[in-house]
Amino acid sequence: MESELPTFKEKNPQLEVVTELIRGQHPHLKGFYKNKNERVVCVKNMTPEDILLYGTRLRNALGRKVVKLKTRHVTKHPSVQGTWTTDVKF
């Protein structure tokens, strides 16, 4: 982890990376998102490469709640040429 932290910090200058030593608890990664959401990942007994992977995952993700997706396409304007009804004739 110590070997890969500096490169991670350089690649993400927009992030504030803080390391703390917490006694009596498992080591974890905590991500603070702009929508005031916190995501915690426990990294007990993990290799530095795995920790880096989880760190990049936290960085790549938005802070939205992990819920099953209703649709894969989210839009505010579903129709451009007018919604089809049975009365529409071309």
Added chain:
Amino acid sequence: MAHRRCLHSALLHGTALISLKKSPPLSIVNALTPKPNPVITTSNLEPSWFTPWFYVRHFSSRKSDDSENEAEMEDSSDVEEESDEMASDMVRDYSPGEKEAEAAAIGYKVVGPLQRSDRVFKDYEPVFAVVQIGSHQFKVSNGDSIFTERLKFCEVNDKLILNKVLLLGSPTQTIIGRPILPDAAVHAVVEEHALDAKVIIFKKKRRKNYRRTKGHRQELTKLRITYIQGIEKPEIKTDGKPLKAADKKPEKIAAIA
């Protein structure tokens, strides 16, 4: 099944395959009598027959016996080694830029440069496009978000250009591609690479003592569509509403050859 195993253990030779395929209750009595005969007649050849028979047992089409376990162990270890090598090759192979471009072409996207302080998020324009990414097609407009499979070679906040556009539409015009439109492009920005919610795959066969639980999280990429080019866009000014009402019926234009 149990009868066949008894026969194997009792004889310790490669038994004739014909005897094994007979129905169990009758085969014990019937098979015992013909077995001594082949043993006696081929007594001289037995030592040489031993080893080939064992090989034949392994390769025989009937894999429902004890020898199955040993054969499976060897096969699975070989397969694992090959798959590990394959996986490592997949990860490391894409260092040259050309290879990345090729792989991107398969997924119908071209990675553009990162953007900073670039006004990309425009107001809604009444234009839509049908775009294909991988094997999925989406009807897309300005400002939509799309979840696709994890796209390699692009980080968060990357600009993408989606090449495979099948249809363009606006309130006045529709352009149909055969199957794709060569001059059309859809610009998008990668919003996030995230994992989907966990799906538990539960397999059970009742009364057979078989139960398997597996968790799976699919890796997704969220794209935000910013710009569609290749079609004339109707100008919407302050008199937007009457213009829209007048132009609502589209004039379909034939396909571009």
